Amino acid sequence: MRMTIPAAAALIAMTAAAPALAADGQVNVYTYREPALIEPIFAEFTEESGIKVNVIFAKDGLEQKILAEGQNSPADMLLTTDIARLREAADIGIAQPVASDILKQAIPEQLRDPGGNWFALTMRARVVYASKERVKDTAITYEDLADPKWKGKICIRSGQHIYNNALFAAYLGKHGEAETETWIIGIKNNLAQKPSGGDRDVAKDIAAGVCDIGLGNTYYVGLMSNGNDEQKGWAGAINVILPTFKDGGTHVNVSGAVIAKHAPNKDNAVKLLEWLAGDKAQQLYATANYEYPVRAGIETAPVVAGFGELKPDVMPMAEIAENKKKAAEIVDRVAFDEGPGT
Amino acid sequence: MSVTKRGGLSAITPLSGLACVLCIVPMLSLLTVALRGDAELWPHLLRFVLPYALRDTLLLAAGVVIVAGAIGTALASLVSFTEFPGRRYVSALALLPLAFPIYLHAFVYVELLDSAGPVQQALRDVVRLPEIRSLAGAIAIFSLVLYPYVYVTLRLAFAGQHSGLGEVARTLGCTPWQAFRRVQLPAARPAFAAGISLALMEALADFGASEYLGVRTIAYSVYSTWVTRGSLPAAAQIALLLVAAVATLAFIEHVARRRAAFSQKSNRVTPSRRIALNGTKAAAAALFVWGILALAFFVPAVFLAWTAAGTLSTVRLLEDFLYPLATTLALAVAAAAFIAVLATGAGYYQRWHHRSFMARLLNLCGMGYAIPGVVLALGALFAYTTFDNLLDRISRSVTGYSTGLVLSGTALVLIFAYAARFFAVGFGPVSARFHQINRSQDQVALTLGQGPPSINRWVLLPQITATLAAAWLLLLVDIVKELPITLLLRPIGIETLATSLYGHASRGQFEDGSLAALAILGSGVAAVAILQQLIYRPEQPLRASPGIRKVWYAITRP
Numbered sequence: 001m002r003m004t005i006p007a008a009a010a011l012i013a014m015t016a017a018a019p020a021l022a023a024d025g026q027v028n029v030y031t032y033r034e035p036a037l038i039e040p041i042f043a044e045f046t047e048e049s050g051i052k053v054n055v056i057f058a059k060d061g062l063e064q065k066i067l068a069e070g071q072n073s074p075a076d077m078l079l080t081t082d083i084a085r086l087r088e089a090a091d092i093g094i095a096q097p098v099a100s101d102i103l104k105q106a107i108p109e110q111l112r113d114p115g116g117n118w119f120a121l122t123m124r125a126r127v128v129y130a131s132k133e134r135v136k137d138t139a140i141t142y143e144d145l146a147d148p149k150w151k152g153k154i155c156i157r158s159g160q161h162i163y164n165n166a167l168f169a170a171y172l173g174k175h176g177e178a179e180t181e182t183w184i185i186g187i188k189n190n191l192a193q194k195p196s197g198g199d200r201d202v203a204k205d206i207a208a209g210v211c212d213i214g215l216g217n218t219y220y221v222g223l224m225s226n227g228n229d230e231q232k233g234w235a236g237a238i239n240v241i242l243p244t245f246k247d248g249g250t251h252v253n254v255s256g257a258v259i260a261k262h263a264p265n266k267d268n269a270v271k272l273l274e275w276l277a278g279d280k281a282q283q284l285y286a287t288a289n290y291e292y293p294v295r296a297g298i299e300t301a302p303v304v305a306g307f308g309e310l311k312p313d314v315m316p317m318a319e320i321a322e323n324k325k326k327a328a329e330i331v332d333r334v335a336f337d338e339g340p341g342t
Numbered sequence: 343m344s345v346t347k348r349g350g351l352s353a354i355t356p357l358s359g360l361a362c363v364l365c366i367v368p369m370l371s372l373l374t375v376a377l378r379g380d381a382e383l384w385p386h387l388l389r390f391v392l393p394y395a396l397r398d399t400l401l402l403a404a405g406v407v408i409v410a411g412a413i414g415t416a417l418a419s420l421v422s423f424t425e426f427p428g429r430r431y432v433s434a435l436a437l438l439p440l441a442f443p444i445y446l447h448a449f450v451y452v453e454l455l456d457s458a459g460p461v462q463q464a465l466r467d468v469v470r471l472p473e474i475r476s477l478a479g480a481i482a483i484f485s486l487v488l489y490p491y492v493y494v495t496l497r498l499a500f501a502g503q504h505s506g507l508g509e510v511a512r513t514l515g516c517t518p519w520q521a522f523r524r525v526q527l528p529a530a531r532p533a534f535a536a537g538i539s540l541a542l543m544e545a546l547a548d549f550g551a552s553e554y555l556g557v558r559t560i561a562y563s564v565y566s567t568w569v570t571r572g573s574l575p576a577a578a579q580i581a582l583l584l585v586a587a588v589a590t591l592a593f594i595e596h597v598a599r600r601r602a603a604f605s606q607k608s609n610r611v612t613p614s615r616r617i618a619l620n621g622t623k624a625a626a627a628a629l630f631v632w633g634i635l636a637l638a639f640f641v642p643a644v645f646l647a648w649t650a651a652g653t654l655s656t657v658r659l660l661e662d663f664l665y666p667l668a669t670t671l672a673l674a675v676a677a678a679a680f681i682a683v684l685a686t687g688a689g690y691y692q693r694w695h696h697r698s699f700m701a702r703l704l705n706l707c708g709m710g711y712a713i714p715g716v717v718l719a720l721g722a723l724f725a726y727t728t729f730d731n732l733l734d735r736i737s738r739s740v741t742g743y744s745t746g747l748v749l750s751g752t753a754l755v756l757i758f759a760y761a762a763r764f765f766a767v768g769f770g771p772v773s774a775r776f777h778q779i780n781r782s783q784d785q786v787a788l789t790l791g792q793g794p795p796s797i798n799r800w801v802l803l804p805q806i807t808a809t810l811a812a813a814w815l816l817l818l819v820d821i822v823k824e825l826p827i828t829l830l831l832r833p834i835g836i837e838t839l840a841t842s843l844y845g846h847a848s849r850g851q852f853e854d855g856s857l858a859a860l861a862i863l864g865s866g867v868a869a870v871a872i873l874q875q876l877i878y879r880p881e882q883p884l885r886a887s888p889g890i891r892k893v894w895y896a897i898t899r900p
Contacts, residue, residue, distance in 0.1 A: 034849040058829040061720055068727040072734055072747045160566045196475040196556030208458035228853060328570040332390040337558060
């Protein structure tokens with residue numbers, strides 16, 4: 001075939017273009033965090049330290065990738081959202097413990113692994129979006145979501161999505177399996193429509209009058225408020241209520257990082273991790289992505305500050321991660337994703 | 343070794359072998375993952391997960407077969423056999439929706455049609471449209487994107503059909519409609535089967551778009567079993583059962599078809615004369631096809647262009663657009679060529695050795711198209727890293743030198759994984775075309791003293807070049823828009839249009855990715871435009887030496 005010659009040339013060129021993987025002044029990051037968010041942060045890091053950051057961004061499977069690559073893996077750091085993923089990285093043995101006083105000082109104890117395998121870098125709260133027009137409540141508990149007064153008025157994305165999964169897992173830790181099942185059935189019966197779309201669609205549906213309240217993460221509201229006019233409209237149609245558990249605080253999940261077990265550039269990776277927990281990066285996380293910084297003394301973005309003071313629930317992140325599987329099974333059992341009336 | 347009489351060692355057997363290895367290896371590696379697990383989760387899956395997933399899958403599949411099948415068949419037939427206003431343009435444009443990744447189409451239509459979208463807002467006092475995020479919405483969106491598979495294989499089949507087929511039927515008393523329905527359409531059944539199975543497998547493998555639309559198919563169960571139910575082995579088990587089900591369906595169709603022969607005695611393909619439709623019929627035909635084209639392509643494309651235009655001032659042209667564009671094209675051109683070569687080798691191999699084990703195995707090779715991309719990517723990842731680490735260990739113990747990861751993390755692994763995923767897209771049309779070419783041609787050439795290599799080169803190749811080019815372009819379009827495999831297996835630092843778009847969309851900043859989306863569409867449109875040229879041109883013999891020409895004439899003008 002005549003095509004094979006240019007094809008082969010292109011192939012060789014691309015293979016050769018791959019950067020050297022273990023080299024001075026470099027660090028390789030596998031990440032689930034979006035390029036537009038982390039690129040500016042990494043750019044700052046490179047400017048300050050002279051260390052170049054090579055990035056692979058993916059949606060799923062990076063833990064498996066590091067595991068499969070084994071001791072030849074180029075990965076130095078895995079940067080991810082969701083506590084369960086951080087825990088899994090530690091559990092399947094792709095993380096290595098880091099003893100760093102800088103990290104210990106910067107990150108509160110409940111937000112890092114006691115063994116030093118993972119470190120949270122930001123928090124996000126799972127909160128109630130409520131119609132400005134139709135909802136007068138200013139406070140709400142997670143337990144209230146099952147109250148029949150919300151019948152036909154709640155919108156939510158799939159119950160199997162990791163954001164909901166983590167919230168349900170936290171509820172499970174508070175109330176036990178039987179009560180959690182009743183609660184999830186209660187929410188299901190209150191749904192306005194079959195779970196679909198994403199958190200942004202929840203705001204959109206409230207704006208369009210499909211439902212009155214819904215669950216979403218905090219930073220989406222920041223992103224929408226600074227998006228195009230259409231998105232500003234959705235954000236403008238909702239109030240954010242920081243819900244709490246009846247005897248507790250607001251459910252938060254985290255984003256964080258682990259240092260890979262076979263990191264070829266471990267020193268650089270630790271430097272990067274410490275930098276991510278530092279003032280400048282924490283401020284960037286807060287202002288550019290509307291997340292809650294883990295480091296004390298960093299201000300949140302004005303739109304996030306406007307939600308009121310966040311009182312994160314005290315349940316250890318590890319417990320939430322442990323309940324994850326059971327929560328997923330309850331969601332299956334009650335056919336949550338089938339929607340109301342089933 | 344098969345074919346060596348003239349022209350030396352044949353590349354056909356090694357090529358087919360390579361195709362088999364590349365396709366089977368990720369599945370075998372999934373099998374080892376599946377075997378690692380126990381059946382602990384199965385009672386739960388069987389009771390609470392799979393019944394719903396199976397229902398959604400069957401409904402979606404049935405919907406796509408009916409709707410995409412009907413649209414593709416109607417468009418191909420109207421364009422091939424009738425004359426109506428704008429037919430030439432339709433013929434050129436009907437393939438364009440193929441350039442859309444399903445997730446992009448779904449996203450655009452949800453933007454346009456859901457309750458907060460411009461359409462519903464404008465109509466809110468008049469009528470409430472049915473919810474787009476629903477099974478019906480998913481069927482409509484999938485069918486609008488996938489019908490071109492049926493359209494293109496049928497167009498090729500109709501173009502390759504002897505014009506006498508319809509004429510004979512009509513001299514025997516059939517009306518043109520009857521001739522079409524009873525003779526020309528049934529004669530194109532292998533092509534329809536090839537087209538619809540590609541559409542179906544792509545629908546079965548998707549979970550991003552369908553989940554977004556609130557439809558949770560088996561593919562989504564595979565994904566959620568891995569990600570939230572926390573069991574990769576169970577996920578692999580479901581994925582392999584899905585493959586087994588698809589393989590069974592393909593086998594049934596194969597058996598059903600075996601009783602009938604579809605090849606033609608003659609290769610004198612003059613295009614059938616098209617029937618000019620009169621007033622009302624012409625208007626109805628035009629309205630139908632233009633309506634489909636508007637929904638499937640123009641409306642979403644214009645929406646994207648409009649969105650992209652709004653971002654031009656802020657977009658980083660080099661990083662967000664030109665660099666991913668160049669990478670995407672280089673990768674797609676190379677990978678599509680590679681897979682097309684494999685498919686050709688496999689097609690030849692099946693023709694000469696259709697009873698051999700490998701020929702049967704090749705049929706199974708296309709099944710990768712029915713596996714969710716991210717799961718197949720995992721299979722490939724495990725397989726190639728295992729190979730690399732084994733090589734490394736051997737090298738360390740023998741030479742003391744570490745080879746590191748030889749294949750993993752290079753573009754080569756990405757292309758190998760594309761081959762596992764998209765082999766069917768190349769092999770389907772090629773194999774359907776081979777079925778159309780009467781075996782008596784090979785036999786006549788053999789009796790005239792030609793060996794298989796020269797038959798391959800001078801008798802068969804000229805008849806499959808257009809199909810081959812078409813397969814290459816289909817592959818190109820598919821690879822340009824591929825996302826999950828590229829995300830997981832691409833070399834560090836490589837960004838394609840699809841990954842760039844996903845990077846923006848996953849944060850909800852879809853607008854910033856709309857230029858990349860438009861470029862995906864543009865690359866697809868360019869490929870489709872060339873593809874279209876090929877359908878017009880019936881397969882012609884290439885330049886041939888006088889001896890060969892004699893053989894050719896002996897075959898084609900008995």
